[in-house]
Amino acid sequence: MLGGKYQACITGVGNTEYRKKIDRPAEVLAIEAALAAAADAGIDPRQIDGIIPYPGHIGDDVIQAELGLNPRFRVTIDMGGCGAVSALRVASLAVLSGAANHVLLFRGLKGSSGVRKADRPSFLPGQPFRRHLEYVHGMNTPAQRYAVLCQRYKHEYGLDRRTLGEIALAARTHANLNPNAQMHGRDLTMEDYLAGRMIADPYTLFDCCLETDGASAVIVSARNETRDVRILSVAEAQGISPDDTSNRDPFLDIGLTQAADRVWNDLGMGPDDMDAAMIYDCFTFEVLHQIEEAGFARHGEAAALIADGGIRLGGKLPINTHGGMLSEAHQAGLNHVVEAVRQLRGECGARQVENARLIAVTGWGQLGDGSFAVLGGHNV
Amino acid sequence: MFDLDQIPVPDLSDPNFVPFWEGTREHKLKIQRCSDCGTYRWPPRIACRSCRSTNVEWVAVEPRGTLYTYTVVGRPTAKGFSSVPYAVGFVALDEVPHVRIIGNIVDIDPSAVKIGMALEGRFVTAGPDEEMTLIHWSPADNGA
Numbered sequence: 001m002l003g004g005k006y007q008a009c010i011t012g013v014g015n016t017e018y019r020k021k022i023d024r025p026a027e028v029l030a031i032e033a034a035l036a037a038a039a040d041a042g043i044d045p046r047q048i049d050g051i052i053p054y055p056g057h058i059g060d061d062v063i064q065a066e067l068g069l070n071p072r073f074r075v076t077i078d079m080g081g082c083g084a085v086s087a088l089r090v091a092s093l094a095v096l097s098g099a100a101n102h103v104l105l106f107r108g109l110k111g112s113s114g115v116r117k118a119d120r121p122s123f124l125p126g127q128p129f130r131r132h133l134e135y136v137h138g139m140n141t142p143a144q145r146y147a148v149l150c151q152r153y154k155h156e157y158g159l160d161r162r163t164l165g166e167i168a169l170a171a172r173t174h175a176n177l178n179p180n181a182q183m184h185g186r187d188l189t190m191e192d193y194l195a196g197r198m199i200a201d202p203y204t205l206f207d208c209c210l211e212t213d214g215a216s217a218v219i220v221s222a223r224n225e226t227r228d229v230r231i232l233s234v235a236e237a238q239g240i241s242p243d244d245t246s247n248r249d250p251f252l253d254i255g256l257t258q259a260a261d262r263v264w265n266d267l268g269m270g271p272d273d274m275d276a277a278m279i280y281d282c283f284t285f286e287v288l289h290q291i292e293e294a295g296f297a298r299h300g301e302a303a304a305l306i307a308d309g310g311i312r313l314g315g316k317l318p319i320n321t322h323g324g325m326l327s328e329a330h331q332a333g334l335n336h337v338v339e340a341v342r343q344l345r346g347e348c349g350a351r352q353v354e355n356a357r358l359i360a361v362t363g364w365g366q367l368g369d370g371s372f373a374v375l376g377g378h379n380v
Numbered sequence: 381m382f383d384l385d386q387i388p389v390p391d392l393s394d395p396n397f398v399p400f401w402e403g404t405r406e407h408k409l410k411i412q413r414c415s416d417c418g419t420y421r422w423p424p425r426i427a428c429r430s431c432r433s434t435n436v437e438w439v440a441v442e443p444r445g446t447l448y449t450y451t452v453v454g455r456p457t458a459k460g461f462s463s464v465p466y467a468v469g470f471v472a473l474d475e476v477p478h479v480r481i482i483g484n485i486v487d488i489d490p491s492a493v494k495i496g497m498a499l500e501g502r503f504v505t506a507g508p509d510e511e512m513t514l515i516h517w518s519p520a521d522n523g524a
């Protein structure tokens with residue numbers, strides 16, 4: 001495990017505006033975010049000597065060429081949305097081993113202007129299973145694949161639509177405190193939520209994450225100065241049979257279950273020690289699911305934490321204070337890392353978690369790959 | 381309700397799936413069973429997760445089961461499925477309960493679909509040239 005005296009730090013974060021239909025190409029946005037992160041870290045961009053891109057999107061070669069970099073370390077992490085937090089682990093290994101000094105993680109996405117999700121190439125594992133078992137039965141989107149998880153949970157433990165609604169509303173309330181959020185200034189009421197059109201039962205429009213044009217970047221360094229945010233511990237794991245959910249047993253098993261366990265054991269800390277959590281919120285239920293799998297609530301009991309403002313700013317465990325992918329932006333989880341860093345530095349203004357010292361961040365990708373990190377400021 | 385002739389046909393010569401598709405053409409549901417330890421497995425795989433053997437046989441099982449989970453798709457996204465809503469779910473087989481088959485639930489209003497309902501498979505030809513046979517799942521007859 002990484003941790004103890006061996007700590008890498010997040011030294012810089014950056015992002016562009018987040019909205020629909022930005023004219024500039026994704027490459028331009030990615031460069032803008034990368035330069036912002038370098039400036040934030042106080043380094044010359046040429047000091048970036050490691051790159052971890054987002055598979056299927058802008059490659060490390062583009063960033064290398066455009067910024068005139070000469071990286072010593074380049075690796076691709078093929079875990080979809082799980083990759084942002086997994087990349088913190090790989091980048092830590094790189095800077096602690098001396099393979100690189102400053103590793104750049106970035107996303108440059110045109111999620112809102114590009115082709116519809118269902119028409120984009122799939123990077124999921126087990127492609128023959130997708131074609132022989134799913135497409136022939138009209139199952140081809142993340143909303144459909146994850147809806148069946150939610151539906152089973154609902155059968156086993158019970159689940160009120162308003163609990164999912166509160167997850168969407170909490171995200172929107174936070175986004176309304178975040179001027180850069182895509183949904184800033186757009187209120188969402190429970191009535192709006194309940195009237196959302198059906199996407200894949202039980203998921204309606206407001207249960208699903210945004211599609212965003214924008215870019216974000218994070219720099220992990222072999223440096224540990226007062227302003228830097230420490231990667232205290234980070235782990236990743238996959239669900240049983242990572243290429244198939246249909247025959248998984250236990251059905252709701254995901255990689256996060258093991259990953260979080262490893263981090264808690266490594267740190268000798270637990271969920272109650274966290275001041276906030278940034279949870280990969282591709283869909284509302286996946287927030288609830290991950291709350292339980294990471295140990296913030298027992299199986300079947302997350303609804304009690306979510307009720308009465310428990311996951312809002314000022315609640316027991318503020319979740320996704322930036323608005324998450326439901327209301328800030330879809331950056332495949334990298335914006336969750338960016339937000340955790342800004343919270344730990346106390347830079348979040350109206351949405352600042354008071355005296356934030358420790359923040360957990362989750363990653364979720366593919367068919368339930370999971371990653372988990374605990375980040376700490378220098379006030380711990 | 382489905383545009384059966386527009387459903388994309390997977391590579392029917394994929395060796396891992398040939399016995400399955402040959403089975404459905406004869407109106408049989410065939411799944412894998414390890415020749416060495418007898419463990420049933422699905423979806424089809426090369427090796428047995430229990431004993432690592434790669435010796436495998438394909439056995440026909442009763443196309444009857446219980447709905448384990450499902451979704452009702454409200455927005456069309458897939459080729460061959462332009463008309464919504466429709467239900468798709470995972471069916472736990474009665475004969476081999478830990479094996480679940482993905483399929484459409486038909487002959488019922490999607491809003492009436494429920495986890496735990498008894499289902500039976502029926503075989504439907506699909507694809508531009510009717511080159512594949514799919515298994516759809518209907519509510520089982522009472523007392524059948």
Ligand SMILES: [Zn+2]
Pocket residue numbers: 414415416417418419428429430431432433
């Ligand atoms: Zn075996």
